[in-house]
Amino acid sequence: MPDQTARQIAPARGKLGVLTVGLGAVATTFIAGVENIRRGASKPIGSLTQMGTIRLGKRTDGRAPLISEFVPLANLSEIVFGAWDPVPDNAYEAALLCGVLDKHEHIEPIADFLKGIAPMPAVFDQAYVKRLEGKNVKSGKNKRELAEQLRKDIRDFKAKHGCDRLVMVWCASTEVFIAPGPAHQTLESFERAMDANDPAIAPSMLYAWASIMEGVPFANGAPNLSCDFPAMEQLARDKGVAIGGKDFKTGQTMLKTVLSPMFKARMLGVAGWYSTNILGNRDGEVLDDPESFKTKEESKLGVLEHILQPHLYPELYGEMYHKVRINYYPPRGDNKEGWDNIDIFGWLGYPMQIKVDFLCRDSILAAPLVLDLALFFDLAQRAGLSGIQEWLSLYFKSPQVAPGLYPEHDLFIQLTKLKNTLRWMQGEEQITHLGIEYYQEQ
């Protein structure tokens, strides 16, 4: 039985424009995937919004509707796509180049559709992504002017395609590491820094600023700061816009956030965790630059510390050695191999080892996350939720949280949080898993 009043959620009426920053492997696999699914040629495997159910009420009630029937999500048929990229290739050319999807099965049948998606000129600066060169790039007298051009692109796209609403998802390259500094503290300092072309303002921040200023929710799929600092959080709250990030949680880190809670649940110690990856796509090439890798490394390293809580369990995790490596290895393309060697110890300190070898496909794992994020951020916006959307941390390696909070990394806590948020939106009872009512008289 509903235990509270449902939130007011505006209906998902009209077209939803999904703007991706970047039209590379992840973005094209997402776009081509959605189009194949819309045409009935494939199934939306990996997408919680399309395939997931949600239990409501007691276990004995037998109520488990599809999430898409429980909350008002945009329908796939109502989505239109737009993108920015410094590489001028359209979505057809980019999808072929990335080599993720089968040309004959998933690209050629929708070639005309993909050719119709050409990237808008990007705000791009090689100082922030050393291994890329851009030709399809905007110019302007300063960073504010560039960001204003992005705002115009957003407005023009919305008008041209007759969209009711938009969302923006960062699917572009990982930028060099930037620590939050004075320019990121207040909106005034941020805007001054844009005017002064301050190097502390990366292109991804300009997209985030433009998106929020236009009232468009912004989700950050890379580990760049982008919208993860006080000035942008304030702006998002002031403008009533949903934001969140960072860095899609797809492969090795997803496994980490499943395995490490298991060790902690059983009070097993971890002496060391060595993770290495080989991948040969453009992302791998960009991450071969030490400055971009540092941004990624920071995002990947935080997970274990937060889940295992060595300050609470010094005998189990206080001495843990954690290392993450990414190696660019062209022959593998998008098909990444992620190895983990985990040295654990049990009763009386006896050592054991676990080896994980995940032969995955990076963009196949990431594409459904882009879809879910686009639909859930649009839902959040229509439900009047603004600022950081922590309930969507299921999708991120390095979830953005309110100041003073540590992030929840455990995948199943994140899933519970997400589903409880949906229940809360619709005025349904929270599921705490207490279950005492099945055994005791109330």
Ligand SMILES: NC(=O)c1ccc[n+]([C@@H]2O[C@H](COP(=O)([O-])OP(=O)(O)OC[C@H]3O[C@@H](n4cnc5c(N)ncnc54)[C@H](O)[C@@H]3O)[C@@H](O)[C@H]2O)c1
């Ligand atoms: N499993 C995954 O695939 C996964 C997981 C987590 C995070 N990510 C992140 O997602 C992002 C995209 O990954 P990918 O494999 O598609 O990479 P990719 O290199 O194939 O695509 C990125 C695209 O972004 C473009 N780009 C770079 N700077 C830009 C800018 N300022 N504006 C607009 N476009 C810009 C590049 O030209 C490129 O086409 C990367 O940052 C990656 O680290 C991917």
